[in-house]
Amino acid sequence: MAGRFCTLPLPFESPGTVRTLAVRRYGLPGARPKAYIQAGLHADEIPGMLVAHTLATLLEQASISGEVVVVPVANPIGLDQRVHGTLLGRHTLDRGANFNRGFAGLDDAVATRVAGRLGADAAANVALIREAQAAALAGTPPRDAPEGWRHLLLSLALDADIVLDLHCDQESLLHLYTGHSLWPAATDLAGWLGCRLVLLSDDSGGAPFDEACSALWWRLAARFDPALPIPPACLAATVELRGRRDVDPELAAADAGALFRFLQGRGVVAGSPGPAPVCPAQVSPLAGVDRVTAPRAGVVCHRVGLGRLVTAGQVVAEIVDPVAADPAAARTPLVTRTAGLVWARAVARFAQAGDPVVSIAGPEALPRTGSLLTD
Numbered sequence: 001m002a003g004r005f006c007t008l009p010l011p012f013e014s015p016g017t018v019r020t021l022a023v024r025r026y027g028l029p030g031a032r033p034k035a036y037i038q039a040g041l042h043a044d045e046i047p048g049m050l051v052a053h054t055l056a057t058l059l060e061q062a063s064i065s066g067e068v069v070v071v072p073v074a075n076p077i078g079l080d081q082r083v084h085g086t087l088l089g090r091h092t093l094d095r096g097a098n099f100n101r102g103f104a105g106l107d108d109a110v111a112t113r114v115a116g117r118l119g120a121d122a123a124a125n126v127a128l129i130r131e132a133q134a135a136a137l138a139g140t141p142p143r144d145a146p147e148g149w150r151h152l153l154l155s156l157a158l159d160a161d162i163v164l165d166l167h168c169d170q171e172s173l174l175h176l177y178t179g180h181s182l183w184p185a186a187t188d189l190a191g192w193l194g195c196r197l198v199l200l201s202d203d204s205g206g207a208p209f210d211e212a213c214s215a216l217w218w219r220l221a222a223r224f225d226p227a228l229p230i231p232p233a234c235l236a237a238t239v240e241l242r243g244r245r246d247v248d249p250e251l252a253a254a255d256a257g258a259l260f261r262f263l264q265g266r267g268v269v270a271g272s273p274g275p276a277p278v279c280p281a282q283v284s285p286l287a288g289v290d291r292v293t294a295p296r297a298g299v300v301c302h303r304v305g306l307g308r309l310v311t312a313g314q315v316v317a318e319i320v321d322p323v324a325a326d327p328a329a330a331r332t333p334l335v336t337r338t339a340g341l342v343w344a345r346a347v348a349r350f351a352q353a354g355d356p357v358v359s360i361a362g363p364e365a366l367p368r369t370g371s372l373l374t375d
């Protein structure tokens with residue numbers, strides 16, 4: 001059955017301008033399981049757009065058992081932010097806010113609506129909470145363009161059983177972020193994608209999109225009596241499709257095929273994909289990531305490649321100050337605090353003090369201050 005295509009208006013645009021969100025829908029509205037897949041929330045992260053497009057071509061030919069909603073370009077606002085020829089789609093140009101933050105939880109509003117109405121039947125509780133989510137979202141009307149945009153995305157995704165937010169890092173292995181509460185349930189997703197790293201956190205900080213969809217479930221479960229079962233009913237993950245330059249039709253075909261088979265395995269798309277491949281990923285707490293930063297400005301010289309295993313104290317990069325008075329003292333080695341997997345590196349080859357340069361995932365939480373996610 002062919003999909004249906006529509007465009008939804010984004011509210012609060014400036015007079016004389018119009019922006020829309022393109023949405024592809026497959027299967028019967030309301031059928032279960034429902035999967036929601038979007039790309040380009042950070043509008044300068046392009047690999048997911050090609051994967052979403054390629055997945056759509058597969059879904060057009062498929063028999064859909066549940067419902068699939070695909071938003072291939074989730075952030076038309078960011079996609080319009082070109083400065084001197086460079087696309088800057090991670091933060092809003094006017095206020096510098098990260099587009100993947102501030103998807104505020106509806107916990108309080110939903111909790112108020114379901115209090116006294118939950119019972120011993122988990123499936124009935126899920127249905128009740130989904131209804132309350134929709135009502136709570138409708139009851140918090142947006143006040144400006146960014147809120148209007150977030151509201152529209154959440155209105156498409158919140159009731160889904162599966163939410164995949166397709167991103168990429170700078171230079172990176174394929175990895176995903178999801179909740180402790182969703183692992184190992186999401187092992188099949190990581191297996192199909194050939195994921196190299198899974199980073200787990202139930203609260204990453206800053207309210208990213210995936211947690212707006214998933215975390216409400218375990219936060220509600222913590223609020224109410226365990227005799228009123230509330231399962232983690234939304235499997236949401238931020239899927240990082242390698243680095244920003246990894247835009248390639250063959251990679252996209254492989255990734256879209258993997259997502260298609262994952263959806264088959266979950267009963268969203270008809271047909272059997274066979275057993276999911278063994279998950280090849282290292283699984284680490286997000287709190288176990290060491291983001292090695294530059295202590296001073298200078299030229300970045302990476303010393304370890306992606307996928308390498310390093311030991312604590314190992315030099316992973318150097319910062320070279322080309323105008324140091326003494327050239328012999330120009331090199332500053334950067335060392336990692338943890339043993340683990342080198343999974344992401346900065347693209348820029350010149351760093352300012354404080355810039356993240358290399359990311360290493362270790363097995364144990366590290367002492368830190370502030371949010372687990374970089375801005």
Ligand SMILES: [Zn+2]
Pocket residue numbers: 042045100167168
């Ligand atoms: Zn991103």
